Amino acid sequence: MTIALREQFPFYAARAACHYLDNAATSQIHSQALAAMVGQESHRANVHRSPYRLAEAATQAYGDARAKVARFLNAASCAEVVFTSGATASLNLVAYSFGETLKAGDEVVLSAAEHHSNFVPWLRLKERAGICLRILPVLPNGRIDTARLQDLVTERCRLIAITHCSNVTGAVTDVAAVVAAARAVGAKVLLDGAQQVQHGPVDVAALGADFYAFSSHKCFGPTGVGVLWGKKAMLALLPPFLSGGGMVGSVSLETATFAAPPARFEAGTPPVGQAIGLGAAVDWMMTLPWAEIHRYESMLLARLLAGLAVFPAVRLIGPADLHARLPIVSFEVAGIHPHDVCQVLGEREVALRGGHHCAQPLLAALGSEGATRASLALYNDQADVDAFLNGLEHALKVLS
Numbered sequence: 001m002t003i004a005l006r007e008q009f010p011f012y013a014a015r016a017a018c019h020y021l022d023n024a025a026t027s028q029i030h031s032q033a034l035a036a037m038v039g040q041e042s043h044r045a046n047v048h049r050s051p052y053r054l055a056e057a058a059t060q061a062y063g064d065a066r067a068k069v070a071r072f073l074n075a076a077s078c079a080e081v082v083f084t085s086g087a088t089a090s091l092n093l094v095a096y097s098f099g100e101t102l103k104a105g106d107e108v109v110l111s112a113a114e115h116h117s118n119f120v121p122w123l124r125l126k127e128r129a130g131i132c133l134r135i136l137p138v139l140p141n142g143r144i145d146t147a148r149l150q151d152l153v154t155e156r157c158r159l160i161a162i163t164h165c166s167n168v169t170g171a172v173t174d175v176a177a178v179v180a181a182a183r184a185v186g187a188k189v190l191l192d193g194a195q196q197v198q199h200g201p202v203d204v205a206a207l208g209a210d211f212y213a214f215s216s217h218k219c220f221g222p223t224g225v226g227v228l229w230g231k232k233a234m235l236a237l238l239p240p241f242l243s244g245g246g247m248v249g250s251v252s253l254e255t256a257t258f259a260a261p262p263a264r265f266e267a268g269t270p271p272v273g274q275a276i277g278l279g280a281a282v283d284w285m286m287t288l289p290w291a292e293i294h295r296y297e298s299m300l301l302a303r304l305l306a307g308l309a310v311f312p313a314v315r316l317i318g319p320a321d322l323h324a325r326l327p328i329v330s331f332e333v334a335g336i337h338p339h340d341v342c343q344v345l346g347e348r349e350v351a352l353r354g355g356h357h358c359a360q361p362l363l364a365a366l367g368s369e370g371a372t373r374a375s376l377a378l379y380n381d382q383a384d385v386d387a388f389l390n391g392l393e394h395a396l397k398v399l400s
């Protein structure tokens, strides 16, 4: 990489020795995002409420953050960007609000590779509303079997809700095939972009979906904020999810009318400081040379996969090729619990995650009870990958 990135992350000033490879859980915050958030929080006023200058400035900064996110997503307008508390809240918003428009017998298509955030809300809707869930299976390498779209997406399908990239396997979904299958029957598409956004700006217009959900903390912004992007015409049709201040037109003792989107979906005081931090993070991301970063991340991924393939006791959970794949690598070690692997590597300052990764149906489909995961971001380097591989060799010796 030709650009020096680590010095832009306060984390590395404090923890230079850490090999942070848990980026799929949360990435480190960029200094511009932190500065923007601290700046806002130390001169705070509520938004949309009061006419004094400080409050007007807060409202302006919150609106500017929305505009930055809209640019990052190539959205048609700021009104398509709803701030939520994170991807989980965004996905629940669709399951509740879009869910209210569904009736018993309507079908929602998911995949077996979904994070629980894009699975459990739909299971609950099935119980509440009697909708049917149809599940796209995964292939043995963990990729979603999009060849099954043909028989699983029927005339009764109202929505395909699917991950853009798996947080376990790193496999990127063939979104074009999903959108084509949905359009053929007049269904809508919700993409869970939680993992994808960390690896560059997303073009929602080119993707052709109707909804896109992500979290700020996975794309170098602060925790506590996320986004639901929705096509303007789609959002306009949806009833509110949470109710309260800020989302109404007028309220009487008998009834209430609701504001237009995005305000309709932002009840209560929004996460103002965090949204402004996210705006700064995506603004910074848009200045980066993404083609070069993707080549760099692929090089590190190839090194990591080749290193893993050397250990006979290791089984990769996910595709072994680099095509349509992000640098998220999960694996099992025969006879050793993932938490033990993580602990031994943790003692060497290699930060990994182990367990079911909030994707129990996926692990079950791939015959796994738990996996260890290393996930790379743009600030990782070869020393991180080597520390991981050397640490794993050591772990296999001490744990076998």
Ligand code: PMP
Pocket: 024, 025, 086, 087, 088, 089, 115, 117, 118, 163, 165, 166, 167, 192, 194, 195, 215, 358
């Ligand atoms: N979807 C995917 C694919 C994820 O990886 C995650 C986070 N692990 C989520 C949804 C939920 O994100 P959050 O916890 O930030 O709401």
